[in-house]
Amino acid sequence: MEFDYDYIIIGSGFGGSVSALRLSEKGYRVLVIEKGKWFEAKDFPKTNWNLRKWLWMPSLRFFGIMKLSIFRHISVISGTGVGGGSLVYANTLPVPKKAFFTSGSWGQLENWEEELKPFYQTALKMLGAVPNPKLFDGDLALLQLAEDINRADKFERPHVAVYFGKEGETVKDPYFNGKGPDRTGCNFCGGCMTGCRHNAKNTLDKNYLWLAQQHGAEILSEHEVTNVIPEGKEGENGYKVTAKSSTKLFGKKKSFSSKGIIFSGGVLGTVKLLLKLKRSTLPNLSEKLGDDIRTNNETLISVSTADKEKDLSKGVAIGSLLHTDDNSHLEIVRYSKGSGFWKLMHLPFAAGKNPLQRAFSVVSQFFISPLKWLNVYLFNSWSRSTTVLLFMQTVDSTLKLTRNRLGIIATGVSSGKKPTSDIPESRELTKRYSRIINGKATSFALESIAGIPTTAHILGGAVMGKDATAGVINSKNQVFGYEDLYVVDGSMISANPGVNPSLSITAIAERAMSLFPPKVNVAVEIEVPLKNV
Ligand SMILES: Cc1cc2nc3c(=O)[nH]c(=O)nc-3n(C[C@H](O)[C@H](O)[C@H](O)COP(=O)(O)OP(=O)(O)OC[C@H]3O[C@@H](n4cnc5c(N)ncnc54)[C@H](O)[C@@H]3O)c2cc1C
Numbered sequence: 238m239e240f241d242y243d244y245i246i247i248g249s250g251f252g253g254s255v256s257a258l259r260l261s262e263k264g265y266r267v268l269v270i271e272k273g274k275w276f277e278a279k280d281f282p283k284t285n286w287n288l289r290k291w292l293w294m295p296s297l298r299f300f301g302i303m304k305l306s307i308f309r310h311i312s313v314i315s316g317t318g319v320g321g322g323s324l325v326y327a328n329t330l331p332v333p334k335k336a337f338f339t340s341g342s343w344g345q346l347e348n349w350e351e352e353l354k355p356f357y358q359t360a361l362k363m364l365g366a367v368p369n370p371k372l373f374d375g376d377l378a379l380l381q382l383a384e385d386i387n388r389a390d391k392f393e394r395p396h397v398a399v400y401f402g403k404e405g406e407t408v409k410d411p412y413f414n415g416k417g418p419d420r421t422g423c424n425f426c427g428g429c430m431t432g433c434r435h436n437a438k439n440t441l442d443k444n445y446l447w448l449a450q451q452h453g454a455e456i457l458s459e460h461e462v463t464n465v466i467p468e469g470k471e472g473e474n475g476y477k478v479t480a481k482s483s484t485k486l487f488g489k490k491k492s493f494s495s496k497g498i499i500f501s502g503g504v505l506g507t508v509k510l511l512l513k514l515k516r517s518t519l520p521n522l523s524e525k526l527g528d529d530i531r532t533n534n535e536t537l538i539s540v541s542t543a544d545k546e547k548d549l550s551k552g553v554a555i556g557s558l559l560h561t562d563d564n565s566h567l568e569i570v571r572y573s574k575g576s577g578f579w580k581l582m583h584l585p586f587a588a589g590k591n592p593l594q595r596a597f598s599v600v601s602q603f604f605i606s607p608l609k610w611l612n613v614y615l616f617n618s619w620s621r622s623t624t625v626l627l628f629m630q631t632v633d634s635t636l637k638l639t640r641n642r643l644g645i646i647a648t649g650v651s652s653g654k655k656p657t658s659d660i661p662e663s664r665e666l667t668k669r670y671s672r673i674i675n676g677k678a679t680s681f682a683l684e685s686i687a688g689i690p691t692t693a694h695i696l697g698g699a700v701m702g703k704d705a706t707a708g709v710i711n712s713k714n715q716v717f718g719y720e721d722l723y724v725v726d727g728s729m730i731s732a733n734p735g736v737n738p739s740l741s742i743t744a745i746a747e748r749a750m751s752l753f754p755p756k757v758n759v760a761v762e763i764e765v766p767l768k769n770v
C-alpha cells in the first residue's frame with residue numbers, strides 16, 4: 238500500500254522530537270506537523286511585555302511560544318512552536334524519585350526504574366544537560382533557607398539543558414560530532430522562559446529535530462491537525478490526516494496518508510484531539526481517555542525584595558533547588574530584566590479556606606503596608622526584584638478532562654483531593670524565603686482569590702494500563718483498539734513524577750522508539766513473496 242509517509246507525528250515537543258529522530262534514523266519516512274511557528278534566536282521577544290511574540294493566542298493574532306489555558310480546577314501554561322515546550326521551558330531536567338516508577342496505572346507493567354535507566358542517560362546526553370555552574374542572589378537565598386532548616390545537604394544545582402561555554406562565544410557543534418548547529422555560551426541573563434535570544438539554550442530544534450531533518454524527516458509548521466481517519470476498522474490500512482493553517486485566516490486544509498500516527502501534541506493537544514476523535518472517527522479509544530490527569534501538585538509564589546542592590550533576574554531560569562522533605566522540593570525561578578508582565582496578573586499572596594477570607598486578606602495587605610506594595614508594583618523592576626518559588630510534591634491527586642458536544646474542554650476531579658494553591662509546607666517556606674530577601678509574596682490573581690493553582694506540568698490523560706479498562710495505551714505506548722497508533726508525550730505519564738517532567742517524557746519516548754524495528758526495505762519485502770512463489 239502506498240502512503241505519503243510511514244509515520245505522521247502530531248506535535249514537535251519532547252515526545253514528538255524524540256519520535257521524529259529515532260523513526261527517521263530507522264529509515265521511516267516521517268512528517269512532523271506542528272501548530273506553532275519556527276523560531277530563530279532573533280525572533281524571541283526581548284521581554285514578556287511583547288505579548289505578540291510571547292503568547293500563543295491566535296484569536297488576537299499573537300503567535301508566540303506560550304499558551305495559557307484556564308479551567309475550573311487549574312490554569313495551565315504550556316509551550317507552542319517547533320520544539321514545543323522546550324522553547325519556553327526553564328531547562329531543568331531532574332530524575333524523579335523512586336515512587337514515580339512503581340505507582341499509578343503503569344507501576345506494575347514493567348520494572349520501570351531499571352528499564353528506563355539507560356534512556357534517562359541518553360536523554361540527558363541528547364539534551365546537553367549539565368549541572369548549573371553559577372549561583373546568583375536568588376539561589377544564594379535558597380541556600381540560606383536550606384541552612385536555616387538544616388537541609389543544606391539537600392540543596393542542589395539542577396541539571397539544565399544549556400550550553401555553558403565561554404559567555405557569548407560561538408563554537409561549532411559541541412554535542413553531536415559536528416552534525417549539530419553552532420552554539421553560543423550562556424550569559425546567565427535569565428531569559429530562558431521568553432525564549433533564548435543568545436543561542437545557548439538546547440531547545441529541541443537544536444538537537445533531536447535538527448538531526449531528524451538530516452535523516453529526511455519533514456516538518457510542517459503553522460498547521461494544526463484536526464482529524465485522523467482510520468482506513469479499515471482499526472487502522473490496519475493506515476490513516477488519513479487533515480491539518481488546517483493555524484496562523485492564516487483563510488489557509489487551505491492539507492491532507493496526508495500515513496501508515497501510522499504518533500500523537501505528541503502535549504496533554505492539552507493530544508487529549509483534546511483524541512476526545513474529539515473518540516466521538517467521531519476513533520470510537521474504539523478506551524473509556525479511560527481524559528482520566529488520570531495530574532499536575533506536580535505545585536504552587537508558584539513570587540517573592541519581590543525591597544532591597545535595591547539585589548538582582549534576582551541573574552542566572553539561568555531555574556538555577557537551584559532544595560529537597561525540603563522526602564516528597565517535596567522547591568526551585569528558584571526567574572525572568573530576565575524588563576520581563577515584568579506577570580505583575581499585572583499577580584495579587585498579594587493569600588491563604589485561607591474560602592474566597593471571601595482570601596479576598597479580605599488581599600485587600601487588608603494593601604492597607605497595612607501601602608508603600609511596600611507600591612514598591613512591588615510601581616517603583617521596583619519586577620523581574621530584577623522578584624524570584625518565583627516553584628514548589629512541587631509527589632502527593633497524588635487526579636483530574637479528568639472531558640469534552641462536551643460544543644467542543645468545550647472542562648476539568649473534573651477524578652480521584653483524591655483537587656489540586657490546591659494552599660499547601661501549608663509551601664506557605665511556610667515562602668515566609669522563610671521572604672524574610673531572607675526582605676520580600677513580599679504574591680501569586681496569580683486566580684490563586685489568591687479563587688484558590689485555583691497554576692501548573693506548567695500538566696500530565697496524563699492517555700495513560701498506560703494493562704488493558705483498555707485501565708489505560709489508553711499499553712506499556713509500549715500503543716493505543717488500545719487501533720493498529721500503529723501511539724501516544725508519546727506528557728499524556729502518557731501515568732504517575733506523579735513530583736519533579737519537572739520533560740526529562741522523563743524524553744526518556745520514556747526514547748524507550749518507546751527503541752522498540753520499533755528498523756524499516757524493512759521495500760525491495761526486500763517484494764522479493765520474498767516472489768521467491769516463495
Ligand atoms: C513556562 C514553562 C516552564 C517550564 N519549565 C520546565 C522545566 O524547567 N523543566 C521541565 O521538565 N519542564 C518544564 N516545563 C514543562 C514542559 O515544557 C512540558 O512538560 C513539556 O514540554 C511537555 O512535552 P510534550 O512532549 O508533552 O509536548 P509539548 O512540549 O507540550 O509539545 C507539544 C507540541 O504539540 C503542538 N500541538 C498540539 N496540538 C497540536 C495539533 N493538533 N496539531 C499540531 N500541533 C499540535 C503544540 O503546539 C506543541 O508545540 C515548563 C513549561 C512552561 C510552560
Ligand code: SF4
Pocket residue numbers: 399422423424425426427428429430432433434435436437438552553554
Ligand atoms: S540564561 Fe540567557 S543566555 Fe542562558 S540559556 Fe537562558 S536565555 Fe539563554
